[in-house]
Amino acid sequence: MRYVTTSALVLGLSAACQAENKPYPTIQSSLDPSGCILEHVAVEPDRRQFQNDSLLTDGSGIAIGWDDSEGNHGTDLLNLTTWKRSPLHRALDNGASFSPDGNWIVNAVYVADNNTDIVLINRSTGELSYVLAHEAWDWLPSFSPDGTQIVFNSHRGDGNSDVYLYTLASGELQQLTSNPTYEAHAKFSPDGRFITYHEQVDGPDFNINLMNIETKKVRAITTSPREEGYASWSPDGRYIVYADDRDREPGKPDIFIMDLDGNIVSRVTDHPEKDAYPFWSPDGRYLYFNSYRGGGGVYRAAMTDLIHCKTSG
16 A cells, blocks of 8 residues: 655644644545555554544544453543544443533443443533443444534344433334344434435345434435445535445445435545444544554545545645
8 A cells, every 4th residue: 555644634733733833733645545644543553443433523633442462441532633642431332422512521441241322421520420321232422513412323222223302301212224234324404304324125235225303204215236335415505425335246335425315425434344434523624433444543544625525636
């Protein structure tokens, strides 16, 4: 793989740092076969690292889950200006999603029988509380844009993976999907009116659906007989970034961007290893994603606009 050196990668360096004329931090970058320049956010040879839409909404940091060959694991907050890490709550051993105000973390933590439950963590006090603890497996939670609701996956109910909506103030729980298939990875639209999620059709065939939360009306955005999933919304709500194994072996997708009618508008990665869990930064300047290349790490593509990445040319 060809490597390039990239400096001054992070926006918003503090005025004090600039006034003291300190050097900008430098991180390693590489050129994806697609032509996009990828910046290595959390990539180390001795640790597998990952996230799940884990950026603070002001773009200042990202929660990175990690584990190593010796059985150690945890979750760190990586400062995207200084590149320094600080451990997050001791119970966390995965990625984490932040509330819009940055005061709360929602995540799934392991409990008895290797199941996971959804927890809320107050970042100021460190207090942890369980959200509807259940003997079934609950995972992949994320906040609504206004911070009042959470969507997550669960095997409660009929034992299949379905999408649920939980309202924090009232404690109301709604089951949004109930098909006898695997449905997961729900993400709110920027206006909070819709969610996307992927649904297993058959074997490695997954489609991305769009649901109106109020009416529960569902529309399939993709219908091709391959894996299409892990969708997230652009900040303006016009596009979706997702993983698609259209010209790969099953289970090793690349990152694409499409409009809400399912038309592909650009390709971000073109690598033989799996790339997934993509999402835009709130300002649209970066696309973050997990990749199995190099043993497993977190990368980002710098964008010239919402749909075009920066290239070496």
